[in-house]
Amino acid sequence: MSDLLPPPPGSGKGLLDRVEDSLLPLINLVFLLLMFFIVAGQMSEARLPELPPIAGQGGEQGPRADLMMAADGRLRVAGQSVEPANLGRVLPEPRPEEPLRLAAHRDVTMAELEALFRRLETVGHTDVLLLTEPQP
Incomplete structure (x- = not known):
């Protein structure tokens, strides 16, 4: 009565033999998975692409903007100073699919931005x- 399940009729195998027979496919599967992850996890010799420089590491350039506002409130369009009254003449035509890009200095107040x-x-x-520009 030591067997948990009675052996199938005519098999002549005991409990340990039947457990061993059922564990063999599991062991094979674990071995194949181990081999797969060893091969798939190999380090490649390909180099990663270079990242663009961050602010303060040389190569610093201003954002591509249609309108720039300096810390003192001066406005620039395409590198030229412009008066607020002349914005309608120098800015590109409004397009619904592309918003106007405004770059403002970090010291510009919200009141100045609201007026603009x-x-x-x-x-x-x-x-x-x-x-915006990320904090250094």
Whole structure:
């Protein structure tokens, strides 16, 4: 009565023989998985691509913007200073599929930005994308 299950009729195998027979496929599967991960986990010799430089590591350039606002509130379009009253003449035509890109210096106050947004709205630019710079 030591067997958990009675042997199938005519097999003549005991419990240990039957357990051993059922463990063999499991051992084979574990071995194949081990071999797969050893081969798949090999380190490749290919180099990773170079990352672009971050601010403060040389190669620093300003953002590609349609309109830039300096810390003192001066506005620049395509590198040229412009008066707020002339924004409608020098900015590109408003396009619904592409918002106006505005780069503002980090020291610009929210009141100055709000005044600029109101001016831009009067000349037809209702969709503005504010470009930011990460903190160093």
